[in-house]
Structure formats: C-alpha cells, structure tokens
Amino acid sequence: MQAIIVFDFGGVLFDWNPDYLYQSLIPDEAERARFLEHVCNPAWNIEQDRGRPIAEAIAIKATEYPHYAEQIAAFYQRWPETLRGLLPEGMALYQALKQAGYPIFGLTNWSDETFPYAWENYPFLHEITDIVVSGRIGLIKPDPAIYHTMYQRILQHYPEAKPEQLIFIDDAAHNAQGARNVGWQAIHHTSAGETAARLRELGLAF
Incomplete structure (x- = not known):
C-alpha cells in the first residue's frame, strides 16, 4: 500500500498566531511579548487544546491577572483574529x-x-x-x-x-x-x- x-x-x-490579535490590543511590543509569554501563553492555551473549557480557562487567568481581564477574554472572544x-x-x-x-x-x-x-x-x-x-x-x-x-x-x-x-x-x-x-x-x-x-x-x- x-x-x-x-x-x-x-x-x-x-x-495562526495570537500576536496578530494582540498587536492592536497591546500596542507596546515589550508588554505584548510579556503578556504572550506569561499570561495567555502556550502552556495555558494547550490546556484548551486538551479539552479544558474556554470559560474555565479565562476565569483562571483573569483571577491571576485581573488587570488584564479584558485582554484575556479577548483571546477567545476575538479568536478568529488570531487566524490569518x-x-x-x-x-x-x-x-x-x-x-x-x-x-x-x-x-x-x-x-x-x-x-x-x-x-x-x-x-x-x-x-x-x-x-x-x-x-x-x-x-x-x-x-x-x-x-x-x-x-x-x-x-x-x-x-x-x-x-x-x-x-x-x-x-x-x-x-x-x-x-x-x-x-x-x-x-x-x-x-x-x-x-x-x-x-x-x-x-x-x-
């Protein structure tokens, strides 16, 4: 065969790249890099790939980084913008x-x-x-x-x-x-x- x-x-x-979305949400390049490394990072995202509900994932990160609550929620609210x-x-x-x-x-x-x-x-x-x-x-x-x-x-x-x-x-x-x-x-x-x-x-x- x-x-x-x-x-x-x-x-x-x-x-696919989250940076496509966050270029507009976090214009400062250094801050955006920190956000994508420590907040909405690959280790967090892979758990949704494993099956963790998105609502649960957002709640976990928003509790950990409340000052980024809006940007965290946007990861999935505006997810199509991460897919070029x-x-x-x-x-x-x-x-x-x-x-x-x-x-x-x-x-x-x-x-x-x-x-x-x-x-x-x-x-x-x-x-x-x-x-x-x-x-x-x-x-x-x-x-x-x-x-x-x-x-x-x-x-x-x-x-x-x-x-x-x-x-x-x-x-x-x-x-x-x-x-x-x-x-x-x-x-x-x-x-x-x-x-x-x-x-x-x-x-x-x-």
Missing part, C-alpha cells in the same frame, strides 16, 4: 499530495470550541478523509495515545495500513518525534520546500 499522509494544521496549513488564513506553500503541498492520490488525514492540537470556526470557513477540511481534533478526545500531541487514536481511525478506512506507512508532517519537532516513537515516519516541517524534498526522499511521487 502507498504512503498515508497525516497533516498537522497550525504552522503547516494554517497561519492559510499558508500558501503548505496548501500547495497538500493539494499536490491530494492530486497524486495519497490518502490524507489530519491530527491537530486544537480546542473543540474553536475548531468549528475553521470547519465552517475553510472548506478544504471537508475533503480530508478523517481528522482527530485533540480537544474532542482529551489528548494532545505528543502523548502516544493521540497517535494511537489517529491510527485506529485510519484503520477504519484502510484496514491493512501499517504504522510505518504513515507519514506525519508537523511544525513542532517534539510532535514529529512523538509520531516516530510509535513507529510512524515523521517530518519536522520547517518549510514546504524542505518537506516536499523529504517526502520525495521517502519515495513519494507528486
């Missing part, structure tokens, strides 16, 4: 692999409460064979369990699929390594060109 491609979304296909759109080079790679006939799946750390916005506004997601959204299952990369969940979903479509046939593309090195740890092949995505070259090294034709 041919290779099966599993795409991460943020940083590979989607251009699609990354053209990543999407070109996705389209090339799709047109070449490779099965494509999605595995993303994403809140179940914000993913519907992407689903409704980016129709290409409906073309993907199956998508595992971390917030829906209470697991996040690089927990081995989320890769096992993805593999079981793939088996529903391709019962003969072997772990070594799966090629995972993720912009976070530790997430790519998590896939390797369960027997998949994986590419740490730093650019579409480098990822395409690596895919061709693995024998893919597109």
Whole structure:
C-alpha cells in the first residue's frame, strides 16, 4: 500500500498566531511579548487544546491577572483574529499530495470550541478523509495515545495500513518525534520546500 499522509494544521496549513490579535490590543511590543509569554501563553492555551473549557480557562487567568481581564477574554472572544488564513506553500503541498492520490488525514492540537470556526470557513477540511481534533478526545500531541487514536481511525478506512506507512508532517519537532516513537515516519516541517524534498526522499511521487 502507498504512503498515508497525516497533516498537522497550525504552522503547516494554517497561519495562526495570537500576536496578530494582540498587536492592536497591546500596542507596546515589550508588554505584548510579556503578556504572550506569561499570561495567555502556550502552556495555558494547550490546556484548551486538551479539552479544558474556554470559560474555565479565562476565569483562571483573569483571577491571576485581573488587570488584564479584558485582554484575556479577548483571546477567545476575538479568536478568529488570531487566524490569518492559510499558508500558501503548505496548501500547495497538500493539494499536490491530494492530486497524486495519497490518502490524507489530519491530527491537530486544537480546542473543540474553536475548531468549528475553521470547519465552517475553510472548506478544504471537508475533503480530508478523517481528522482527530485533540480537544474532542482529551489528548494532545505528543502523548502516544493521540497517535494511537489517529491510527485506529485510519484503520477504519484502510484496514491493512501499517504504522510505518504513515507519514506525519508537523511544525513542532517534539510532535514529529512523538509520531516516530510509535513507529510512524515523521517530518519536522520547517518549510514546504524542505518537506516536499523529504517526502520525495521517502519515495513519494507528486
């Protein structure tokens, strides 16, 4: 059987960055950097990706940083402003692999409460064979369990699929390594060109 491609979304296909929103809310660059490092930071955001309710997350941070209560609430009230759109080079790679006939799946750390916005506004997601959204299952990369969940979903479509046939593309090195740890092949995505070259090294034709 041919290779099966599993795409991460943020940083590979989607251009997501909280800084896009907070440039207007906190104009001072140094203050904004501190806010995104210590207040609405990745460690806080990943818990929503794990399934923590947004209302709970906002309440926790607003209690800890009451003087930033409005800015904290804006993280999700104005969440679409953190998503600038699609990354053209990543999407070109996705389209090339799709047109070449490779099965494509999605595995993303994403809140179940914000993913519907992407689903409704980016129709290409409906073309993907199956998508595992971390917030829906209470697991996040690089927990081995989320890769096992993805593999079981793939088996529903391709019962003969072997772990070594799966090629995972993720912009976070530790997430790519998590896939390797369960027997998949994986590419740490730093650019579409480098990822395409690596895919061709693995024998893919597109």
